[in-house]
Amino acid sequence: MKNKINKNIYPWIIKWHFIGGIISAPIVILLALTGLIYLFKDKYEAPQKAAFAHIEQKTENKMSFQQQWQLAKKEWKKVPSGMIVPQSADAATEFISGKFSHKSHLYIDPFGQKVKGIINVNETDMYKVRKLHGELLLGSYGTKVVELVASWMVVLIITGLYLFWPRSGGIKSFFSVRTNQSKRILFRDIHALLGFWFSFLLLIVLAGGLPWTDVFGKSYQWVQKVTNSGYPKTWDGKAIKSTPVGQPLALDEIVLKAKAMNLDGTTIIELPESPTGVYSVYNETKNLSAMEKIHLDQYSGEVLKKNTWADIGLMMKSRQWVMAFHQGEFGLWNWLLMIFIAAGLLLLSITAIATYFFRKKTGSLSVPKVPKNLSPSMALVIAIVALGVLLPLFGLSVLIIFLIDKFRSKQGVA
Numbered sequence: 001m002k003n004k005i006n007k008n009i010y011p012w013i014i015k016w017h018f019i020g021g022i023i024s025a026p027i028v029i030l031l032a033l034t035g036l037i038y039l040f041k042d043k044y045e046a047p048q049k050a051a052f053a054h055i056e057q058k059t060e061n062k063m064s065f066q067q068q069w070q071l072a073k074k075e076w077k078k079v080p081s082g083m084i085v086p087q088s089a090d091a092a093t094e095f096i097s098g099k100f101s102h103k104s105h106l107y108i109d110p111f112g113q114k115v116k117g118i119i120n121v122n123e124t125d126m127y128k129v130r131k132l133h134g135e136l137l138l139g140s141y142g143t144k145v146v147e148l149v150a151s152w153m154v155v156l157i158i159t160g161l162y163l164f165w166p167r168s169g170g171i172k173s174f175f176s177v178r179t180n181q182s183k184r185i186l187f188r189d190i191h192a193l194l195g196f197w198f199s200f201l202l203l204i205v206l207a208g209g210l211p212w213t214d215v216f217g218k219s220y221q222w223v224q225k226v227t228n229s230g231y232p233k234t235w236d237g238k239a240i241k242s243t244p245v246g247q248p249l250a251l252d253e254i255v256l257k258a259k260a261m262n263l264d265g266t267t268i269i270e271l272p273e274s275p276t277g278v279y280s281v282y283n284e285t286k287n288l289s290a291m292e293k294i295h296l297d298q299y300s301g302e303v304l305k306k307n308t309w310a311d312i313g314l315m316m317k318s319r320q321w322v323m324a325f326h327q328g329e330f331g332l333w334n335w336l337l338m339i340f341i342a343a344g345l346l347l348l349s350i351t352a353i354a355t356y357f358f359r360k361k362t363g364s365l366s367v368p369k370v371p372k373n374l375s376p377s378m379a380l381v382i383a384i385v386a387l388g389v390l391l392p393l394f395g396l397s398v399l400i401i402f403l404i405d406k407f408r409s410k411q412g413v414a
Helices: 002-038 041-053 065-075 125-135 139-164 170-174 183-212 215-226 251-260 314-326 332-359 378-390 392-411
Strands: 082-084 093-097 104-109 114-120 266-270 278-284 292-297 303-308
Touching: 002 125, 002 139, 002 332, 002 378, 041 114, 041 125, 065 093, 065 104, 065 114, 065 251, 125 139, 139 183, 139 215, 139 378, 139 392, 183 215, 183 314, 183 332, 215 314, 215 392, 251 266, 251 278, 314 332, 378 392
Parallel strands: none
Antiparallel strands: 082 093, 082 266, 093 104, 104 114, 266 278, 278 292, 292 303
16 A cells, blocks of 8 residues: 555656756755855944944043934934944944834944944845845745745755655665766765755744745734734833823933843843833843843833743744744854855755756656656645645645646647
C-alpha cells in the first residue's frame, strides 16, 4: 500500500516542485541578495547618524528638552511624535516623526541650539534596498509577487524534503554528493543537501516575512484580532486620557521619570498630541521579554497604565520574535546566521537553475511528466487544498498553472 501511495504522489510532487522552483528561482535570488545587503543597514547608516549625534562644541547655554521640543516643532515641517532619551548628556537629542517608511529623525544640538540634521527614511539607500526586497519596487503589485514567491518557497521546502528523503543509502545520504557522475547529478545533489540542511532555518525566515504580506498577512491579523492574541488594547495609549489640571509637566520631568525606569535597550518617549493625550515611555530592545510600555498623565506624571511582554498575545509575540530573527536583531550570532542563510539560499537557487539547464533538452521546457493514467492521490489533493487555504496566492497560482498545463497537453506541447 505504501509503495502504491508513493507511486501516485512522487511524480506529481517532482513535477510541481520543478515548476514552482524554476518560476521562483530568479526572484528568490533577488530576495537573497537584497536581504543580504539589508543586513548591513546599521553599519552602513552608522557614520551619518554618528555625525548628527556628535556634539562638536559644548557651552554653558544648554537647551532644556522642553525647549528642544519647541525648536523641533518650529524648524521641522513634520510634527514630532517622539523623542529618544539620550544615553549621554553630551549627545544630540533625536526626535522622531511618523512610522515605518514615513519615519523621519531630527537631531538637535542642545548646546549650539540648532538643528544638526534630518534623516528621512524613505530617502535613504537602505530604504530602496528594503523596497526592492519587499515589493520589487512595484508597489502593491510587487508585494503580492513577493508573497507568492514566499508561499511557493514554503511549498518547495516541504516537497523538497519529501523528494530528498533517502529511500536507500542510509545515513550517508544526508551528507554525500555524487561527484563522479554527470554535472546535472552533481548540482542536483548540492541543491538537495542544501535544501535539507537549510529547510528549518528557511521556514523560520519565511515566518518572519509572511505575517507582513498583503493577503496572508491580513488573514493572520484577522485571526490575531479575533483571538485577542495581539497587543493589548491599551498598548498604543489612544484610549488612555490625561486629566487636564494646571499646566502640563515639562518634557525634562518626563525624561527624568523615563531614566528612573531603567528600561532595557533604547528608551523612547511618545509625545502627547492633544491636551488629554499622554506621555508613553517604551523601549526598543533585543531582549523582547524586557519590552515595556508605560503611559503617564502629562499633567501629574502619574502612571496610568503599564504594559509588559506578558500582556502581549501569543500571535504577536511569535510575530515579533520571527521578525527580529529575520532581520538578525538578536545579536552577533543571529546577524552572522542570517548572512549564512542568505548565502545558502542564494547557492540553493543557483544550483536549482544549473540543474535545470543541464537537464533541459533543446526545444523543450523539459518539465517532468506524469503518466496520463496516473491520478493524484487523495492525500496529495487534500495537502494542496490545505496549503492553498493557508497560502491563498499559492492556491490561486496552482489553479492557473494547472489550467495552463491542461491546455498545453491538449495542444501537444512538450
